[in-house]
Amino acid sequence: MKPMILRGRIWLITDENGNRFDDIDTDMIFHNKWLYITDISEMGKYAFGNTSGWEDFPEKAKEGDILVVGRNFGAGSSRQQAVDCFRALGIRAIIGESFGAIYKRNVINSGMPLIEAPGIFESGLKSGDVIEVNLETGEIKGNGQVIFRAKPMSKVQMDIYQAGDLFEYGRTAEGKR
Amino acid sequence: MSTIVERIFAEHSKGRVEPGEIIWLDLDVRTARDFGGPNVVKHLKEHYEGDYLENPEKTYFTFDLSVPAKTIKYAINQQICRRFAKETGMKVFDVDAGIGTHVLLEKGIVRPGSTAVGTDSHYNILGAIGAFGQGMGDKDIAFAFKTGRTWFEVPETMKINVEGDYKWPATARDLTFAVMGELGSSGMLGKAAEYYGDAIDRLSLDGRVTLASQTTEMGGIIAFIPPNKEVLSFVEERTGEPVKGVYADKDAQYSEEIDIDVNGLEPLMGTPPKPTNVKPVSELEGMEIDSVFIGSCTNGRYEDMLAAAKVLKGNRVKEGVNLRITPATKEVWLRVIKEGLVDTFIDAGAVVLTNPGCGGCAEGMPGLVGENEVELSTTNRNYPGKQGPGKIYLVSPAVGAASAIKGYLTTPEEVVK
Structure with a gap:
């Protein structure tokens, strides 16, 4: 069993004015000039490379960190690299107000926990806070207190997460159905 | 249902x-x-x-x-x-x-x-x-x-009714901008949509391609344009088989219904930093430009090439402005050559007609912009830095071509008598 409760330091992805940064598209996350890259270990250094104010994210991020992002995160292209660049940096989970449809699938299929949390930016969280996310219930805790109730992960999401990724899920009874 | x-x-x-x-x-x-x-x-x-x-x-x-x-x-x-x-x-x-x-x-x-x-x-x-x-x-x-x-x-479906009459120089791209302005960058987020209304019925196949190409920019999963006779006969000709459309049931359940009026539609544009940041061309008319790109999956069909040629015919592109044209496919490209549009493009001067493909959307072809460059483009995205450090304003092929002639943003009536 993979852990159902994740603990980590968060990065609250805000714009230059400290506000919720919406509509961050995949070209801001992982620019198209790096699309030829197929090796995941080379992808981390380009994460957020075209996102104003976050260009140095790869140096700042640590293994086990959690991203908290705004609305329609990952809009735009279908590139898996825009997810894999975060996995390469060891990002443990992505919590967001909402996600671009293709991006959401790409996160789920890679086996990375994705939590939909509309309204999370009003919860008072700030970068550097350490939180605990319960993937089954959607409860987010800070300092032992519940500070936000997000949507629990769906069954297919949980199944893929537990299997490891889409390919492993495809070998399970559920995935063969 | x-x-x-x-x-x-x-x-x-x-x-x-x-x-x-x-x-x-x-x-x-x-x-x-x-x-x-x-x-x-x-x-x-x-x-x-x-x-x-x-x-x-x-x-x-x-x-x-x-x-x-x-x-x-x-x-x-x-x-x-x-x-x-x-x-x-x-x-x-x-x-x-x-x-x-x-x-x-x-x-x-x-x-x-x-x-x-x-x-x-x-x-x-x-x-x-x-x-x-x-x-x-x-x-x-x-x-x-x-x-x-x-x-x-399985996504929920929203119903979008687009009604009204408009005429040249407004085109399918401007209808598309009207829809995007109404819905915004996440108006269709995670949903399917179906388009109805007399303005949709009148769209040619190429116009339908333009409209459908912008579904993702509104966050949509898929937006269907129910096929009319013209579309069905195109598919029958291409597949060599009889073809039926798939239509919604009369009592289908929609999550919401939106009405959009395009009566008297004027040319519109998508201004930085996102494609749904829609404004009338008239609002920014006169803005100096450096380059124009016509092509991409949004406006690279034959009808788009024709729209550009109609404006360029007998005119010349302003010195210092470069106009790049990339047809969507080999079929479109060959037709541009065989039917003489290529001559119109060449005669207009300073025009690059390239082999078919995506254009500048991923650094592989024309449509990229340098520092401080202002480009009018018929592509589908203008997010900061995507196609280079310059600024990209999304427009229809007709507006792009007319502006290339003048050297500043303008509408086609200014150059086509």
């Missing part, structure tokens, strides 16, 4: 489906491009031992980004795909073919009611003929290559 997506999904799974339900969806077509393709091959080789394709006849590579390969990295990547295709018996639409989704339409590989997926976020362009198309990442597509199916959450 089903919407179009529910009907198509029911026919490609275990039967009746409900919004919110997760289903296994059978796929009629699955493709990967020169971007994503090598990653797909890598996943397949890593995760499976041989027997990589459920059905090579339904599996394609379509090269359209860096065509022919502009860098060694892309040359290597394309060759990985070609070799894999040879090994497995799947087909390649190579660097001469043009934009993959458009090739699927032209070659009769998809039809109304088909399910198709590929590594292209504008894959939902197939909604233009009433097919289900979906862009996906390379893991999803590798799984689709191997199994011929994908997991999918």
